[in-house]
Amino acid sequence: MTDHNPALENLLTETRSFPPSAEFAAQANSTPELYEQAKADRLEFWADQARRFLTWDKPFSEVLDFSDAPKARWFGDGTLNATYNAVDRHVEAGNGDRVAILFEGEPGDTREITYADLQREVSQAANAIEALGVTTGDRVAIYLPMIPEAVIAMLACARIGATHSVVFGGFSAEALYSRIIDADAKLVITADGGYRRGKPSSLKPAVDEALTKGTTTVTNVLVVRRTGQDVAWTDGRDIWWHEALEAASAEHTPVPVEAEHPLFILYTSGTTGKPKGILHTTGGYLTQAAYTTYYTFDLKPESDVYWCTADVGWVTGHSYVTYGPLINGATQVIYEGTPDTPHKGRWWEIVAKHKVTILYTAPTAIRTCMKWGEDVPAEFDLSTLRVLGSVGEPINPEAWMWYRRVIGGDRTPVVDTWWQTETGAIMISPLPGVTAAKPGSAQTALPGIEVEIWDDAGKAVGPGGGGYLVINEPWPSMLRGIWGDEERFKETYWSRFPGTYFAGDGAKFDDDGDVWLLGRVDDVMNVSGHRLSTTEIESALVSHEWVAEAAVVGAKDDTTGQAVVAFVILRGEALEAAEAEGGDKVVGALRAHVAGEIGPIAKPRSILVVAELPKTRSGKIMRRLLRDVAENREVGDVTTLADSTVMDSISAGMAGGGD
Numbered sequence: 065m066t067d068h069n070p071a072l073e074n075l076l077t078e079t080r081s082f083p084p085s086a087e088f089a090a091q092a093n094s095t096p097e098l099y100e101q102a103k104a105d106r107l108e109f110w111a112d113q114a115r116r117f118l119t120w121d122k123p124f125s126e127v128l129d130f131s132d133a134p135k136a137r138w139f140g141d142g143t144l145n146a147t148y149n150a151v152d153r154h155v156e157a158g159n160g161d162r163v164a165i166l167f168e169g170e171p172g173d174t175r176e177i178t179y180a181d182l183q184r185e186v187s188q189a190a191n192a193i194e195a196l197g198v199t200t201g202d203r204v205a206i207y208l209p210m211i212p213e214a215v216i217a218m219l220a221c222a223r224i225g226a227t228h229s230v231v232f233g234g235f236s237a238e239a240l241y242s243r244i245i246d247a248d249a250k251l252v253i254t255a256d257g258g259y260r261r262g263k264p265s266s267l268k269p270a271v272d273e274a275l276t277k278g279t280t281t282v283t284n285v286l287v288v289r290r291t292g293q294d295v296a297w298t299d300g301r302d303i304w305w306h307e308a309l310e311a312a313s314a315e316h317t318p319v320p321v322e323a324e325h326p327l328f329i330l331y332t333s334g335t336t337g338k339p340k341g342i343l344h345t346t347g348g349y350l351t352q353a354a355y356t357t358y359y360t361f362d363l364k365p366e367s368d369v370y371w372c373t374a375d376v377g378w379v380t381g382h383s384y385v386t387y388g389p390l391i392n393g394a395t396q397v398i399y400e401g402t403p404d405t406p407h408k409g410r411w412w413e414i415v416a417k418h419k420v421t422i423l424y425t426a427p428t429a430i431r432t433c434m435k436w437g438e439d440v441p442a443e444f445d446l447s448t449l450r451v452l453g454s455v456g457e458p459i460n461p462e463a464w465m466w467y468r469r470v471i472g473g474d475r476t477p478v479v480d481t482w483w484q485t486e487t488g489a490i491m492i493s494p495l496p497g498v499t500a501a502k503p504g505s506a507q508t509a510l511p512g513i514e515v516e517i518w519d520d521a522g523k524a525v526g527p528g529g530g531g532y533l534v535i536n537e538p539w540p541s542m543l544r545g546i547w548g549d550e551e552r553f554k555e556t557y558w559s560r561f562p563g564t565y566f567a568g569d570g571a572k573f574d575d576d577g578d579v580w581l582l583g584r585v586d587d588v589m590n591v592s593g594h595r596l597s598t599t600e601i602e603s604a605l606v607s608h609e610w611v612a613e614a615a616v617v618g619a620k621d622d623t624t625g626q627a628v629v630a631f632v633i634l635r636g637e638a639l640e641a642a643e644a645e646g647g648d649k650v651v652g653a654l655r656a657h658v659a660g661e662i663g664p665i666a667k668p669r670s671i672l673v674v675a676e677l678p679k680t681r682s683g684k685i686m687r688r689l690l691r692d693v694a695e696n697r698e699v700g701d702v703t704t705l706a707d708s709t710v711m712d713s714i715s716a717g718m719a720g721g722g723d
């Protein structure tokens with residue numbers, strides 16, 4: 065165990081418990097029997113879910129083939145289409161008039177999109193991208209703001225069996241370029257820009273820049289007009305989305321694909337500098353996305369108004385905006401902007417306006433709202449809310465309690481859902497209506513999911529024990545690999561404990577056997593629920609001509625969970641310039657450089673210029689000691705340092721306010 069959050073360790077004595085009300089339990093989708101059914105025959109349980117939540121073109125006869133482990137095949141001989149399941153069959157069932165998307169643009173524009181509208185637009189988009197030569201098996205990069213077209217573009221790809229690779233709109237041109245190259249994307253779908261904090265921000269220029277960084281396989285760029293700002297245009301390559309859709313037929317037959325056909329690639333940070341393209345396939349992924357949406361949020365598609373605040377640039381937006389809710393036929397809110405634009409009550413205004421019943425968001429957002437004060441949400445009618453969810457990082461019990469009391473009116477169940485880009489869908493969570501919830505704990509593996517906590521030697525620990533979280537049986541929405549890098553897939557997830565999936569998280573069982581997640585045990589940071597790699601940011605820093613060496617750590621932050629803190633050694637000339645001009649300029653330039661290389665979310669909160677970095681005799685940077693400094697703790701054991709005095713000067717620099 066290298067990296068446990070000590071602040072969480074002493075919370076395991078939590079005694080508060082919130083059993084479901086009799087009223088909620090009586091109407092709940094979940095029942096205690098669900099666990100028993102799954103236990104009785106796990107594979108048959110999943111086969112039931114796959115049949116219940118999805119419509120198959122060709123039914124499967126085989127549930128799981130794990131003979132080529134760690135590569136799993138779920139429902140392998142079945143065929144289906146994701147978009148048919150998310151859209152068309154609801155229209156066929158007579159629910160075409162049901163609203164699928166209630167869109168709120170940041171500037172105040174709104175759109176209501178029914179399932180019938182969605183079918184039309186997705187069909188037009190599918191025809192339009194087919195007309196550009198995109199076909200089953202091709203990859204399409206999607207780089208859009210959080211507007212309905214993002215969901216429509218994903219569904220249009222899935223409709224023709226093209227694999228989408230959504231790149232978060234906050235990532236830089238460089239990050240977009242590397243993702244386009246890695247996946248050999250044929251098409252990029254983007255927008256002129258989007259609205260962010262009350263202003264239009266641009267996206268198309270980043271695509272233009274990305275496509276000049278080297279030779280790519282991209283033949284066209286489809287551009288959604290969102291802000292109306294001027295954009296540079298490459299004739300023959302660039303095409304307006306609205307023109308292409310207008311020219312396209314609104315009839316399109318979804319292409320059935322095999323259950324293991326690649327549905328999407330989504331890049332996430334790992335422990336090395338290069339992001340990993342996490343591969344998800346169709347049948348198993350959709351089964352678990354739909355199943356978890358239904359049970360963990362107690363979703364009633366006919367009556368609920370569901371809102372997951374995540375951007376489709378992250379996995380939460382894939383599973384709990386695009387696929388999970390739409391497969392269930394739900395009505396959902398999509399909001400483009402930030403919670404404080406134009407005022408700090410914007411989210412709560414949206415909840416009141418649309419009578420939102422289910423809200424799913426991240427602890428960092430909850431903590432930010434706590435900071436703004438309870439009188440902000442108090443101005444709005446939040447009484448329609450009936451289930452609250454949390455995801456992305458451990459939720460501290462204070463934030464959990466605030467969420468339930470202030471947002472949930474002391475009445476709603478709160479589900480703390482643990483999962484990862486790699487797991488594809490929720491894995492550990494209370495079930496509303498069944499579980500007596502404990503503030504701060506994700507508690508129990510969902511029915512059908514098997515997790516354990518293992519010690520260093522790979523031995524399972526019992527109640528009260530701690531160690532590494534492992535998933536010891538394959539699950540339907542598990543990643544099927546890292547795009548183009550089978551070795552890395554095996555090495556990253558299946559080698560720490562040979563043959564067993566290692567999630568990278570530390571965890572502990574309390575005396576009741578409930579799971580508490582304790583944060584990452586590797587060099588991965590979690591900033592505002594977004595995963596960042598220390599190594600990736602270090603590489604970005606040393607790619608700047610001024611920087612000789614860099615070390616990055618995630619330091620505890622009251623709002624964002626962790627914050628990026630960098631320690632850099634400058635090259636001689638840069639150091640002289642820094643001394644002459646003042647360090648601020650250098651630090652500012654380096655922060656901007658990281659934003660340019662990766663994206664603004666990776667910008668270090670602080671950068672400390674140091675003369676040396678703490679290293680072991682074998683040359684490994686001891687990040688643990690740097691974290692002590694960054695978190696203002698007394699520096700721990702330095703006996704393995706090659707030069708034990710290094711830490712004294714670094715600590716002195718930090719005390720002097722090195723930023």
Ligand code: WT7
Nearest residue numbers: 455456457458480481482483484485581584595
């Ligand atoms: C990492 C995965 C899952 C979608 C968003 C993040 C941390 C996630 C929780 C939770 C404690 C959590 C883990 C995990 N994490 N949810 N409820 N409690 N930690 O996806 O970017 O793939 O990050 O986020 O450390 O490994 P991701």
